[in-house]
Amino acid sequence: MFDTLSDRLQLTLGDLGRAKRLDEDAVNKAMREIRLALLEADVNFQVVKDFVAGVKAAALGEDILKGLDAGQQVVKLVHDRLAELMGSGDSKLAFGRPPTVILMTGLQGSGKTTTSAKLALHLRRQGKRPGLVAADLQRPAAIDQLEQLGRQIAIPVYRTDTSDPVRAAAEGLERAKGDGLDVVIVDTAGRLHVDEALMDELARVRDAVKPLNVLLVLDAMTGQEAVNVAEAFQRRIAFDGVVLTKLDGDARGGAALSVKAITGKPIKFASVGEKLDQLEVFHPDRMASRILGMGDVLTLIEKAEAAVAEDEQAEMERRMRSGEFTFDDFLKSYRMVRRMGPLKGVLKMLPGVGKQLDGIDVDEGQMARVEAIVLSMTPQERRLPHLINGPRRRRIAAGSGTSIDEVNKLLAARKQMQKMMKQLGKGKLPALPPELSGGRPRR
Known part of the structure; x- marks a missing residue:
């Protein structure tokens, strides 16, 4: 953005x-x-x-x-x-005697329900045992949506058959306590900051569940209005931090750069995509580096570590140092990159790469075609790529629904990647070739 x-x-x-x-x-x-x-x-x-x-x-x-x-x-x-x-550093959530209660607030349509599920998944990956409480009784199907999201990430959702959101929040919290959860995220109804009755209702929910963290979910696409919303919520609810949604959109960024200065409250998280695992801790210094084209290597490393299991990391490092790189390794590395998020976003985190991507289309579909080609090879061909002769190339192209030319390019790219791995094993940092990034100049 x-x-x-x-x-x-x-x-x-x-x-x-x-x-x-x-x-x-x-x-x-x-x-x-x-x-x-x-x-x-x-x-x-x-x-x-x-x-x-x-x-x-x-x-x-x-x-x-x-x-x-x-x-x-x-x-x-x-x-x-x-x-x-x-913000003068990343601001973390406060945790106290279990269960820690997190109250989610914001306007209608800001993405509160989805953000609640994203936060629950994020906390579970941090070793917490989170649960979700459905207290949004205003929007039709809001509770059903939260339950569906909870099923996708295997996190319990507590709903109550009542029309009183205060009671729904309190009873959901008690049930979560009974199940031994250590974090409870309460999803409340979206409300207009000018609606006094709804703001009073939100204050009663807050008083009933006594949250240690109150998070305001702001849609980054709303620009300066997001700052006005933050000011209004701060006067009535006294939130502790902000979660910015749609940071992957084409908004101009004014909300992210203004909200801390105006309200004094830090941005704690940023939603950078629609998938439930696309919620990031907001690091002001890293964001400043991205804005100035300096890259964001720390976040890139964190994404890579999250995408690869610890034992896989050790094995990949060993093979990298030895210069080994079969098509099985190629496939693993491609899948790892895909788990890290949109490819262009990943590449932009490399220092100096952002401007080089101007005028280049990064074809995400190319990733799927590469995977299809590799999966059309036999296990022996994946282990020993030098066996792939002309007839085998024709068979692989037919099996993957691609052309022989695409198969040839992938074979060449694997050789290039093997050279890169040998260089990396010696402590050098080579440039990523376009065959591997799926990039091609626009015409």
Whole structure:
């Protein structure tokens, strides 16, 4: 969602970062461009004003203007201020005596119910035993939706046959306690922040379940209105943190850059896709690096670790160091990458790669075709690729519904990948070839 802002800031800071020394005119020009970029990204006007003033004052300091690599220092200054704008470090949930209660609040249509299930899955992967309480009695089929999501991720959902959301929340919490769960997530009805009756009802639910964490779910696509919503909920409910949904959309990013500065409450999580495993802890410093095109290697490593079991990691490392790379290894690596999320998003986390992807289509369907080709090989062919001669290539192409040319390209790509693995085993970092990324130039 930050693509436009990222492009503008990278363009503005690109020449600045290469400058050894700076003068006041160069800094002022850069600050004007940064101000326009932030305003176009729908960042709150007062937030923009304070941000630019702070960066400018620091950038015009004697130490920076007189020092070598002054431009790089200013780029780092913008990065640090961006991270500070979104929060001074990742903010974790509070956990106390079990069960820890988490109350989910927000507007209608913000994605609260799905986010509740995503959070439950995230917490279970952290070793918790979560449960979901259905207290959204306003929206038709909301409870059925929560139960369906609960079945998909094998997490219990507690519903009560009552029209009183306060009673539904309290009874669901008691049943979860009885089952020995250590985290209970209460999904409440979406409400307009101007609806006093519904806000009073939400306050009664909060008082009944006594949550240790109150999370406000905000739709990042709503822009500045998200900040107005956050202010209204803060006055009435006093939430502890924000979950931003639809961060994978094409919104301009103003909500993410404004909500912490306006409300003082941190962004704790970000939903980066529709799948239930696409909820990430929000790291302001990493997001600032992404915006400035510096990549996000830490998140990439975490995604890779989550996609591969510990024993698989050790085996893959051993084979990488030895330079072994069969089609079975090829298939495992492809499946690992697919589990990490959309390929273009994964590649953008590599430092310096983001801009190189401009003008390139990353074909996700290519991943499925590659898998089909490999699965059309015999176990022996996968272990010993040099056996694949002309007749075998024709058979593999027919079996996978692809062309001989595609099979040939995959065979060549495996050889290239094997070379890359040998380089990585020696501590080098080679470039990823387009055959492996599914990328091709646009025409």
